[in-house]
Amino acid sequence: MNILFIGDIVGSPGRRAVEELLPRLVDQHAIDLVVANGENAAGGVGITPPVAEQLLAMGVDVLTSGNHIWKHKEIIPYLEDTDRLLRPANYPPGTPGRGWTVVETAVGQKAAVVNLEGRVFMNPLECPFRTVDQVLASLPAEVRAVVVDMHAEATSEKLAMGWYLDGRVSAVIGTHTHVQTADARVLPRGTGYITDVGMTGPVDSVIGMKTEVILQRFLTQLPQPFKVASQDVQLQAVVINLDLAGRCREISRIVARLK
Secondary structure, X not given: OEEEEEOEEEHHHHHHHHHHHHHHHHHHOOOOEEEEEOOEOOOOOOOOHHHHHHHHHOXXXXXXXXXXXXXXXXXXXXXXXXXXXXXXXXXXXXOOOOOEEEEEOOOOOEEEEEEEEOOOOOOOOOOHHHHHHHHHHHOOOOOOEEEEEEEOOOHHHHHHHHHHHEOOEOEEEEEOOOOOOOOOEEOOXXXXXXXXXXXXXXXXXXXXXXXXXXXHHHHHOOOOOOOEOOOOEEEEEEEEEEOOOOXXXXXXXXXXXXX
């Protein structure tokens, strides 16, 4: 099985990259399942129901998210009605939406996608480590492939989750920091890992936003409205190749550019 995990989609440039580049990548890498982090897909912060539906229609099978999922209030009823847009599983009980889902891949196999959020430099949520234990214990027995989106700020926390789940899930994919890291590897017990899968959007920017706006924030310490940049739009992702038991055989970084 081949799984494509697309890095955080930022605004309309990121959506355009998915629309134009995803079909070719699916064919080129014989992809069976497409997962993408979409929490910044609407205007650079948050996601709305129409944007989620647009990305799903483009060929994304499951959308994950993170701390920006609540930016647009209209997403709350949508989260209750779908199992294809996830919010982190370690939000408190009673939070709208769901933190994991099981889907059928293009080859008819069952695969689970789990969404977690880190706590270091982020919100004081439930423990993601104990939460993922509970999720894994509740998965149907026939599920062999399990992909975890670890949406976190700290490299140490993402690495810790990779080692914690080594041999228990197919891959732990880091998101949130929007800069693709060079540490894609297969851990000793067969779990694919990367600290950050990167960003799908304008790379000539500061993590997707116009450089001049972010520089003013740092120089003046005054709030500035985020504005999505537009130059050098890329789709950054990883391809995860799994054996029949759901163990990762190979994880490869991808960078594809819009012309």
